[in-house]
Amino acid sequence: MNILNYKLSSTNELLTARIGLLATAHTINTLSLSNTIDQHFPALGSNCALKASTFINTLILSQHEG
Numbered sequence: 290m291n292i293l294n295y296k297l298s299s300t301n302e303l304l305t306a307r308i309g310l311l312a313t314a315h316t317i318n319t320l321s322l323s324n325t326i327d328q329h330f331p332a333l334g335s336n337c338a339l340k341a342s343t344f345i346n347t348l349i350l351s352q353h354e355g
Contacts, residue, residue, distance in 0.1 A: 310353055317346055 323342035330341035
C-alpha cells in the first residue's frame with residue numbers, strides 16, 4: 290500500500306468542496322483505472338482522438354461537484 294506523503298500546514302483559509310478531488314484522483318491512480326479502461330476500450334483509429342482513459346477520468350473528476 291502506498292501512503293501519499295502530504296503534509297498540511299495550518300491556515301486560516303476555508304476548505305472548499307474541491308478538497309475531495311485529491312481523494313478521487315488518488316483512488317483513480319491506486320486502482321490503476323486508466324490501465325483497466327485502456328485495456329477494455331480499444332484505441333481509436335484517428336491520431337487526433339483522446340484515449341478512453343483520459344476522457345473517462347476527466348468525466349469522473351468533472352462530476353465531483355455535482
